[in-house]
Amino acid sequence: MEVYKTLAEIPQDELFTGGHGGCRGCGAALAVRQAMKALGPRTIINIPASCMATIGGSGLTTAWMVPFYHSLFECAPAVASGIRAALDIQGIKDVNVVSWAGDAGTADIGFQALTGAAERQENIIHVCYDNETYMNTGGQAGSVTPYQAVTPDTPTGKPTPRKDMLAIMAAHRPAYLATASVAYPLDLIQKFQKAKAIQGFRYIHILAPCFRGWGIREDQTVQLARMAVECGLWQLYEEVDGRRRVTVIPERRIPVREYLKLQGRFKNIDEATVAALQAEADRRFREVQS
Amino acid sequence: MRLLLNGNEAAAHAARLARVEVLASYPITPAAPVMEKITQFIAEGTMRCNFVRVESDHSAMAAALGATMAGARSFLITNSQGLAYMSEVLYHTSGLRQPVVMAVVNRALAAPHSRFPEHGDVVAQETSGWIQIFCENNQEVLDSIIQAFRLGEDEQVRLPVMVNYEGYIQSHTRETVDMPEQEKIDAFLPLVRRPVLDVDNPLAVNTVTGPELYMDYKYHQDAALQRAGTLLGEISEAYGAVTGRNWGGAVTGYRLEDAEVVLVTMGSLVSTARIAVDALRAAGEKAGLLKIRLFRPFPAEAVREMLKPARAVVALDKNIVYGAGGALGRELRAALYGFTNVPVYSYILGLGGRDVGVEDLTAIYRQVNEGLAAGKFPALYQWYGL
Numbered sequence: 001m002e003v004y005k006t007l008a009e010i011p012q013d014e015l016f017t018g019g020h021g022g023c024r025g026c027g028a029a030l031a032v033r034q035a036m037k038a039l040g041p042r043t044i045i046n047i048p049a050s051c052m053a054t055i056g057g058s059g060l061t062t063a064w065m066v067p068f069y070h071s072l073f074e075c076a077p078a079v080a081s082g083i084r085a086a087l088d089i090q091g092i093k094d095v096n097v098v099s100w101a102g103d104a105g106t107a108d109i110g111f112q113a114l115t116g117a118a119e120r121q122e123n124i125i126h127v128c129y130d131n132e133t134y135m136n137t138g139g140q141a142g143s144v145t146p147y148q149a150v151t152p153d154t155p156t157g158k159p160t161p162r163k164d165m166l167a168i169m170a171a172h173r174p175a176y177l178a179t180a181s182v183a184y185p186l187d188l189i190q191k192f193q194k195a196k197a198i199q200g201f202r203y204i205h206i207l208a209p210c211f212r213g214w215g216i217r218e219d220q221t222v223q224l225a226r227m228a229v230e231c232g233l234w235q236l237y238e239e240v241d242g243r244r245r246v247t248v249i250p251e252r253r254i255p256v257r258e259y260l261k262l263q264g265r266f267k268n269i270d271e272a273t274v275a276a277l278q279a280e281a282d283r284r285f286r287e288v289q290s
Numbered sequence: 291m292r293l294l295l296n297g298n299e300a301a302a303h304a305a306r307l308a309r310v311e312v313l314a315s316y317p318i319t320p321a322a323p324v325m326e327k328i329t330q331f332i333a334e335g336t337m338r339c340n341f342v343r344v345e346s347d348h349s350a351m352a353a354a355l356g357a358t359m360a361g362a363r364s365f366l367i368t369n370s371q372g373l374a375y376m377s378e379v380l381y382h383t384s385g386l387r388q389p390v391v392m393a394v395v396n397r398a399l400a401a402p403h404s405r406f407p408e409h410g411d412v413v414a415q416e417t418s419g420w421i422q423i424f425c426e427n428n429q430e431v432l433d434s435i436i437q438a439f440r441l442g443e444d445e446q447v448r449l450p451v452m453v454n455y456e457g458y459i460q461s462h463t464r465e466t467v468d469m470p471e472q473e474k475i476d477a478f479l480p481l482v483r484r485p486v487l488d489v490d491n492p493l494a495v496n497t498v499t500g501p502e503l504y505m506d507y508k509y510h511q512d513a514a515l516q517r518a519g520t521l522l523g524e525i526s527e528a529y530g531a532v533t534g535r536n537w538g539g540a541v542t543g544y545r546l547e548d549a550e551v552v553l554v555t556m557g558s559l560v561s562t563a564r565i566a567v568d569a570l571r572a573a574g575e576k577a578g579l580l581k582i583r584l585f586r587p588f589p590a591e592a593v594r595e596m597l598k599p600a601r602a603v604v605a606l607d608k609n610i611v612y613g614a615g616g617a618l619g620r621e622l623r624a625a626l627y628g629f630t631n632v633p634v635y636s637y638i639l640g641l642g643g644r645d646v647g648v649e650d651l652t653a654i655y656r657q658v659n660e661g662l663a664a665g666k667f668p669a670l671y672q673w674y675g676l
Binding site: 041042043044046054056057058059060061062064065066067068069070071072074075077078079080081082083085086087088089090095112113115116119120 | 355
């Protein structure tokens with residue numbers, strides 16, 4: 001399988017173009033722009049209710065150069081299943097069918113259709129772009145919002161830990177599963193290239209910070225996405241046949257505290273939690289080294 | 291070829307004859323056997339169709355919509371709770387003008403929980419923008435599903451269609467059904483692909499739409515729905531020319547010529563009412579019947595025309611719009627208002643599978659006659675058979 005070895009090899013053509021409606025420093029728009037470099041023009045994408053569903057198309061204008069359908073919140077993987085069934089019966093084999101949802105459209109309201117499509121091993125790619133909150137409606141907490149994060153509806157901090165969507169999706173035994181980060185474009189694009197070359201259900205979970213929700217500056221999106229990897233709270237890996245391979249081992253390691261303290265949403269976090277997160281990050285780094 | 295088929299089997303054969311390419315369905319009683327029959331056809335190789343084994347009715351509608359948007363002829367079945375659950379996707383399907391066809395095996399909505407027939411489930415979706423056809427027997431189920439594809443896919447319409455028949459009364463009762471030859475149906479219903487999701491012609495579908503455009507989309511959607519009302523008559527005639535069976539268009543009359551009191555209903559009750567009208571005629575009464583085949587769009591103009599000579603109209607509704615009456619009773623009053631002063635008697639009956647027989651309809655007829663003789667203004671609606 002051919003994958004780009006350097007950033008210079010990545011095509012200059014944009015399939016998610018400038019002029020979209022995202023904020024400056026939007027992690028979600030970055031994720032799409034990068035992924036489309038790998039997916040290419042023979043891709044049909046459907047996106048349920050989310051920032052991404054509106055950023056790329058409004059009124060009679062669109063930033064998408066591929067067929068794009070703004071579908072309903074609960075059912076993007078089901079829509080993708082139907083599209084695939086229709087392409088198959090017509091003998092169209094060279095088109096990527098993608099459901100691209102936020103963390104709510106993946107882990108919460110969209111979870112039923114996702115687990116259904118994953119269990120059926122639908123020949124589709126589901127992408128979760130994860131900003132860890134419901135940003136399209138103002139940043140309320142969802143099931144993958146981290147423990148103690150302050151949001152409009154958890155003003156003193158979220159009382160429960162983040163749901164482990166990757167463990168849940170791994171339990172479906174997808175044909176391909178990967179994590180990615182907008183701070184590591186080559187790694188992200190390579191993963192989409194690999195996913196594209198595999199048949200069956202593929203799941204890619206991208207950490208895509210939202211500066212508003214995270215309480216950071218708009219020029220810090222990529223910095224924070226990188227720091228999440230450097231502190232070990234977000235690990236970049238892929239799984240094929242249940243075997244995990246870490247794809248990026250950061251050149252420098254930073255304490256978890258450094259990542260957290262830049263973010264307004266963690267202003268209430270307690271020391272015990274910081275210590276627990278640090279222990280979790282340390283464990284992950286040890287696993288890679290062993 | 292004539293076969294003994296229940297309504298569900300008739301629906302499955304119709305999907306096979308219509309060369310449905312994608313079936314996306316979730317099992318729900320009493321509609322599930324349609325899905326089982328089609329998956330059996332697929333397994334036998336008598337039908338070339340992809341079955342999407344979804345985990346819910348919401349996803350069933352979403353998958354059928356996705357498949358149609360990608361250019362395949364798609365079909366699904368549901369009813370009752372499943373129909374209510376897929377409601378928001380129904381609006382997407384009609385708003386995006388996608389000609390999905392769905393068999394709805396009508397069943398009461400909970401609570402209290404019921405597995406038995408009435409029209410409340412589909413009446414609840416009256417504003418969904420779907421064409422809604424009602425069938426009185428299993429032959430009409432088969433014929434209407436085939437016609438529904440041609441109607442929905444017509445370039446002037448491009449809308450989804452629900453074909454309704456009742457749980458158990460129709461879904462599980464066998465009748466003789468004539469099976470048209472495949473070649474005849476192929477000629478009647480050619481496959482024309484109009485994918486909106488096409489990598490060779492990329493479009494952005496369902497982008498956020500502001501006040502400057504939204505209402506215009508809705509105007510065109512409503513105009514297309516109205517066109518479907520006229521077109522159903524032409525399509526039924528064309529189908530009649532091919533198969534010898536013309537079920538009429540949106541609305542048909544029975545013994546209306548000099549009818550003074552006209553029963554109006556839809557679904558399986560039409561057959562019962564036809565026998566009741568014959569019995570009343572034999573007893574010297576001037577009874578007539580109006581069969582509503584198309585509930586959406588409601589054929590108001592045809593109804594006005596056909597009910598002109600009537601002295602009283604009796605709406606028989608197997609549904610209740612709480613606090614407002616029966617859906618047919620309401621539609622009839624709206625259609626007739628300003629054109630005639632004929633009184634509309636509105637009856638709610640047969641809910642949740644409660645039996646309605648010929649004797650019930652003749653009893654209602656006599657109640658109406660007494661009311662007429664007394665010169666009393668009819669109630670907004672009344673319940674029958676409690």
